[in-house]
Amino acid sequence: MAKVQGAIVINIERCKGCEVCVGVCPESVIAMSKAVNGKGYHYAEPINENCTGCTNCAVVCPDGVITVYRVKI
Amino acid sequence: MTREEIIKEENLVYKKTALFTDKALSYCPGCGHGTVHRLILETIEEMGIQASTIGVAPVGCAVLAYEFMDIDMMQAAHGRAPALATAVKRLNPDQYVFTYQGDGDLAAIGTAETIHACNRGENFTIIFINNGIYGMTGGQMAPTTLPNMKASTCPYGRDTAMMGNPLKMTELVAQLPGTYYVTRQSVHTAGAVRKCKKAIRKAFENQKLDKGVSFVEVVSNCNSGWKMTPVQSNKWMEENMFPYYPLGDIKVPQV
Numbered sequence: 001m002a003k004v005q006g007a008i009v010i011n012i013e014r015c016k017g018c019e020v021c022v023g024v025c026p027e028s029v030i031a032m033s034k035a036v037n038g039k040g041y042h043y044a045e046p047i048n049e050n051c052t053g054c055t056n057c058a059v060v061c062p063d064g065v066i067t068v069y070r071v072k073i
Numbered sequence: 074m075t076r077e078e079i080i081k082e083e084n085l086v087y088k089k090t091a092l093f094t095d096k097a098l099s100y101c102p103g104c105g106h107g108t109v110h111r112l113i114l115e116t117i118e119e120m121g122i123q124a125s126t127i128g129v130a131p132v133g134c135a136v137l138a139y140e141f142m143d144i145d146m147m148q149a150a151h152g153r154a155p156a157l158a159t160a161v162k163r164l165n166p167d168q169y170v171f172t173y174q175g176d177g178d179l180a181a182i183g184t185a186e187t188i189h190a191c192n193r194g195e196n197f198t199i200i201f202i203n204n205g206i207y208g209m210t211g212g213q214m215a216p217t218t219l220p221n222m223k224a225s226t227c228p229y230g231r232d233t234a235m236m237g238n239p240l241k242m243t244e245l246v247a248q249l250p251g252t253y254y255v256t257r258q259s260v261h262t263a264g265a266v267r268k269c270k271k272a273i274r275k276a277f278e279n280q281k282l283d284k285g286v287s288f289v290e291v292v293s294n295c296n297s298g299w300k301m302t303p304v305q306s307n308k309w310m311e312e313n314m315f316p317y318y319p320l321g322d323i324k325v326p327q328v
């Protein structure tokens with residue numbers, strides 16, 4: 001059982017769809033949307049509840065659009 | 074716990090530093106420039122030196138760095154950032170001063186300024202983004218372009234017999250007595266970003282000691298110039314750039 005639980009919030013309109021965050025997530029939380037944002041990019045979005053709040057995705061995002069939250073449970 | 078219960082201010086562990094302005098970064102998707110900007114700003118925020126830092130932006134894709142960094146900045150003519158930073162630091166010795174330069178800026182047109190500032194042992198920080206190409210102007214060959222690497226001005230790949238070998242500026246300046254700390258980093262994985270942040274922090278902290286230039290090269294991608302997706306470019310960088318430009322400290326202060 002995980003001792004921590006996390007959640008990410010992605011600023012969809014500022015995401016450039018580079019996909020760099022997808023591969024660095026150890027929990028496979030992130031996938032690219034089918035929809036596009038105002039700039040025409042497929043944006044990153046969390047697709048499950050497995051986030052541990054490790055911040056990997058947020059620190060590699062070149063545009064700094066990911067905010068990370070974490071709680072001990 | 075539900076998502077809503079987790080997403081609360083008291084559970085926040087990471088958000089973009091407030092030292093960025095509200096402008097969207099002008100860089101291509103996945104470009105390492107944005108990540109390095111963030112590490113510099115996080116360092117400045119954590120050291121509490123927002124009001125006592127002066128940055129010098131280059132010519133190159135980062136020419137607009139002053140639009141994104143909410144600190145005092147100047148923008149130098151192509152390659153002249155170390156000359157401008159020399160004046161800025163000598164006139165304001167109590168300020169933290171850094172240059173931010175690409176490989177075309179620092180290792181081609183600005184070679185003289187770079188080498189002489191390093192040789193004089195100016196007390197500022199140089200952040201050097203090496204993507205092996207002139208990104209801004211359309212992917213021309215740079216002094217740092219790898220052997221056989223294609224660029225718009227060497228479409229069949231860099232022929233070293235005709236075009237010379239890639240210039241390892243970082244190893245070169247490490248030879249000079251005026252450099253105090255010289256390191257090579259990258260920002261393509263979470264671990265690399267965390268290491269790079271530590272190096273940038275050290276390079277800023279060193280200015281308190283007045284011992285000379287602290288020089289941080291970041292081997293970075295130019296997925297547009299390299300004509301790859303961002304994820305492909307990071308892989309290509311690992312396989313091709315790192316063997317020629319190995320990561321790690323090159324010169325560390327002797328204690």
Ligand SMILES: Cc1ncc(C[n+]2csc(CCOP(=O)(O)OP(=O)(O)O)c2C)c(N)n1
Pocket residue numbers: 132133134135151174175176177178179182202204206207208209210215295
């Ligand atoms: C005096 C002068 N010469 C040439 C140029 C054209 N120019 C603009 S950016 C650039 C190269 C930038 O390459 P680099 O420093 O590697 O930055 P990058 O865009 O790759 O980050 C050149 C040659 C210029 N602006 N000024």
Ligand code: SF4
Pocket residue numbers: 006007008024025026027028029030050051052053054055056057058068
């Ligand atoms: S914080 Fe870590 S676990 Fe959560 S989405 Fe980002 S990389 Fe994945």
Ligand code: SF4
Pocket residue numbers: 010014015016017018019020021022043044060061062063064065066103
């Ligand atoms: S790394 Fe950032 S900009 Fe790139 S896809 Fe992920 S959230 Fe979007």
Ligand code: SF4
Pocket residue numbers: 099100101104105106134204208209294295296297298
């Ligand atoms: S051209 Fe290259 S260096 Fe410039 S923003 Fe695009 S990817 Fe980055």
Ligand SMILES: [Mg+2]
Pocket residue numbers: 175176177202203204205206207208215
């Ligand atoms: Mg370049």
